[in-house]
Amino acid sequence: MIFETILGWWSRDLGIDLGTANTLVYVRNEGIVLSEPSVVAVDKESRRVVAVGRRAKEMLGRTNFRLEAIRPLQSGVIANFDMAEAMLTHFVHRCHRRRYAVAPRMVIAVPSGITEVEERAVYNSAERAGARKVYLIPEPKAAAIGAGLDITEPTASMVVDIGGGTAEVAVLSLADIVASQSIRTAGDAMDRAIIHHVRDAHQLLIGEPTAERVKIEIGCARPLQQEMVLEVMGRDTVKGRPRVAxxxxxxxxxxxxxPIQKIVAAVHTTLQQTEPELSADLVRRGMVLCGGGALLSGLGQLLEEETGLPVHIPEDPLSCVARGTGVFLENLDRFLSPFAVGPIA
Ligand SMILES: Nc1ncnc2c1ncn2[C@@H]1O[C@H](COP(=O)(O)OP(=O)(O)OP(=O)(O)O)[C@@H](O)[C@H]1O
Ligand SMILES: [Mg+2]
Known part of the structure; x- marks a missing residue:
């Protein structure tokens, strides 16, 4: 263990939020150094990786007969092991320069509802990407820490993290998750709902990137004071021609x-599972809303109306989980020391 601590002085350790939509990497003592879409573009025949991250995302839905853009994670977990490994290896190499002789330790955030097999897939990908040691931490815990909550207190903290593939709701007390829900309805499900609506109401087929743009630019959970209109382009379902709506x-x-109702229902269920004493804390402390979904207009207000609890949205809700893995990293040596008090994850 002491040997591990000494190695730690020389290694450039990484905290990773391996998300369905975005991957963020935190480097110990430096902060977040990488934030890229979780997308890989490959040559269909040779399976050679052509682009990773932002450039690969630009190719989503636009690839030709030779190239394919793949999202290796679905619903928060690895769906395509080879591509997840290729993506992680690429990102790790970008953050971990060769002059660091010691392989890095990696703290990786995973959804709380993950199975053992899914956990193993993350573990193996990280090892093959060059990790000396891998520590997995539940996403809601990382999100709470990243949002600045002190989860080690005996009072309750609540986090609602709405990502691309999963919405995670958790109540934490004394560094443990005491009630939680992890549902596979989040940003991607919202994009799909928009695709279906535009197809049915406007007879227009649009791709996922366009649906995401519609959500980000004019999407809302409550009626806007001033209604907005966006011009979208796609393919007419009947005539097959390009058209605008x-x-x-x-x-x-x-x-x-x-989809929003499903997320609200997950919040209600979590609150129903929470012990009365902890519920009382939440009346005062409210909940932290993070993940990209927190940026949807009116969602925070809707959750306040639905639960009667105050909702706080941190300054950069997209990076909470990565910052949380960072706090873990910064304290890893303390946790690994033989004099450590209590477990970390
Ligand atoms: N302004 C916005 N309004 C609504 N949704 C947004 C906005 N900005 C980003 N999003 C959505 O947030 C999601 C990405 O969020 P985030 O990066 O937290 O997900 P992730 O961590 O990769 O996914 P997961 O946690 O499910 O694995 C995408 O669905 C994206 O469309
Ligand atoms: Mg996430």
Whole structure:
């Protein structure tokens, strides 16, 4: 253990938020050094990786007969092991320069509802990407720490993390998750709801990147004071020709109602599972809303109305989990020391 601590002085350790939509890497003593979409573009025949991250995302839905853009994670877990490994290896190499002779330790955040097999896939990918040691930490815990909550207190903290593939709701007390829900309805499900709505209401087929743009630009969980309209382009479902349609924020709100309702239901279920004494803490402390979904207009307000609890959105909700893995990293030596008090994860 002491040997491990000494090695730690020389290694450039990494904290990783391996997300369905975005991967963020935190380097010990430096902060977040990488934030890229979790997308890999490959040559269909040779399976050679052509692009990773932002450049690969630009190719989503636009690839030709030779190239394919793949999202290796679905619903928060690894769906394509080879591509996940290739992506992680690429990102790790970008952050871990060769002059560091000692292989890095990696703290990786994983969804709380993950199975053992899914956990093993993350573990193996990280080892093959060059990790000397891998520590997995539940995403809600990392998110809470990253949002600046002191989860080691005997009072309750609540986190709602709405990512691309999963929405994670958790109540924490004394550094443990005491009630939680992890559902596979989040940003991607919202994009799909928009695709279905535009197809049915406007007879227009649009791709995922366009649906995501509609969500980000005019999507809302509550009616906007001033309705907005966005011009979207796609393919006519009947004539097969390219065409433009005018989509309003109000119709997008209605299209998003179903996935949003599922997330609200997960919040209610978690609150119902929470011990009364801890519930009392939440009345005062409220919940932290993070992940990319926290940026959806009106979502925080809707959750306040639905639960009666205050909702806090941190300054950069997209990086909470990565910052949380960073706090873990910074304290890893303390936790690994023979004099450490209590477990870390
Ligand atoms: N302004 C915005 N309004 C609504 N949604 C947004 C906004 N900005 C980003 N998003 C959505 O947030 C999601 C990405 O969030 P995030 O990076 O937290 O997910 P992730 O951590 O990769 O996924 P997961 O945690 O499910 O594995 C995407 O679905 C994206 O479309
Ligand atoms: Mg996430």
């Amino acid at each position: 005018q989509v309003s924020s109000e119709e997008v709100r209605l299209a998003l109602a179903e």
